[in-house]
Amino acid sequence: MGAAQVVFLLPAAERFGAQRLDEAGARALGRADRLQDGEPGHRPQLLRHFELLPRHWPIAALSRQLDAGDAAGSAWLRADPAYVRPDINGARLLASGEALALGEADAAALLPALKPLFGDAGFPIDAPVPARWYLRLPPQAGLPEFTAPSEALGADLFEHLAEGAAGRRWRTLLNEAQILLHNHPWNARRVERGLAPVNSLWFWGAGVLPDHVRSDFAAVTGEEESLRALAAAAGLRVQPSEVRFAAPDVDTLVDLRPLRDLRLFAQDWLAPALQAMQAGRLASLRLDLEDGSAYHVARGQRWRLWRRPQATLAR
Structure with missing residues (x-):
């Protein structure tokens, strides 16, 4: 089996602010191929x-299929627990799902x-996972457009x-759910423990299981729920997050979107990936940013000595 190809999923460049790559990282990025921008x-x-x-x-x-294995035959809508805070202009969504640190007792x-x-209303609600609540709907239910949290x-x-x-x-x-949750005594107990109350729901993600999900990758590494659900549906190997890059044995999509420190990215991910590439243990590396920009890094680019270093991921 040949060396694997890897894609790093990264946050938008603006999430790193004015941070800059180290010298080796800036040199590699400057010599990389800038790919056509995608949709952000x-x-x-x-x-x-x-x-x-x-x-x-x-x-x-x-x-739902990942959490409970029973998604076939129905449409589903997430009704995730949420915390909204009133302000002078209305109310703002401050947290939902896993950010609320919910347990089975909640x-x-x-x-x-x-x-x-x-x-x-004909939409039974349940929670196979404390942070993810679901409504089961008829397969042909007509639904409006909902916004992801x-x-x-x-x-x-x-x-x-x-x-x-x-x-x-x-x-x-x-509105009726908010009234029930606002008056629920369990929320007072959460507040006493220094936790945000669950005073609302967030509807999103509606639909039925797709007929087919495929990917060019064989594995994904990361914890984000949408990525893991897609990977499971496509039959990919789903692996937990790691703290540092290690060359995989198969083509792998690595989720680094939670990163906010460009120095740590360069030190723990980019540098060891470049080293693996020079040693022949990694075929190529692609950086895919949430703002749509992307770079392709390959071993032969080290001879592009005329290229100027690029110290930031910004466009």
Whole structure:
């Protein structure tokens, strides 16, 4: 088996601010091939590496299949626990899902209050994982467009609510759920423990399982739920995050989007990847940034002595 190819999924360059690569990293980036820009954003970045047929974005169904294995035959909508804080202009989404540090006790305490509301509406709610709550819907359920929580974090809640006649029912359900959660005594206990209350839900990720998910990779490394759900559906090896690069034995997609320190990226990931490439243990490396920019790094580029170093990942 030949040396593997690796893609580093990285956050947008602006997340690193004014930080700069070290000399070796800047030299390698300056000599790399700058690839054509792709569409920016979380979803387009993942769709550059996964093909879904039909082409849609049913993350609720994909993550449900990963969490419970029973997604087939229904449509799914995530109804993740959320914390919104009122302000002078309305309310803002400050946290949802895993950011709320929920345990089994939290789900066991809060879900019973919501089950009659959603059950009566024909959308049973449950939580196979404490941080991920689901509504089961009929397969042909007509749904409005919902916004992913990553796109609404810190923003005015009302700018991201489902719109139009199709969204009216969901706005009503959300309002009733917020009343139930706001009055729930379990939230007072969470606040006493220094934890954010679960005072809202976030609807997103609607859809049914795709007929087919494929990828050119054989493995992924990372913890982000959408990536792991897509990888599982495509039959890829799903591996936990690592603290430093080690040359893989198969083509691998490595999720480094949580990184915010360019020095650590250069030291723990880029430098050892370059060393593996020079030793013939890595065939090539691609840097794929969430802002759509991308670079291809290959062994033969070390002879591009005329290229100037590039110390930042910015466009």
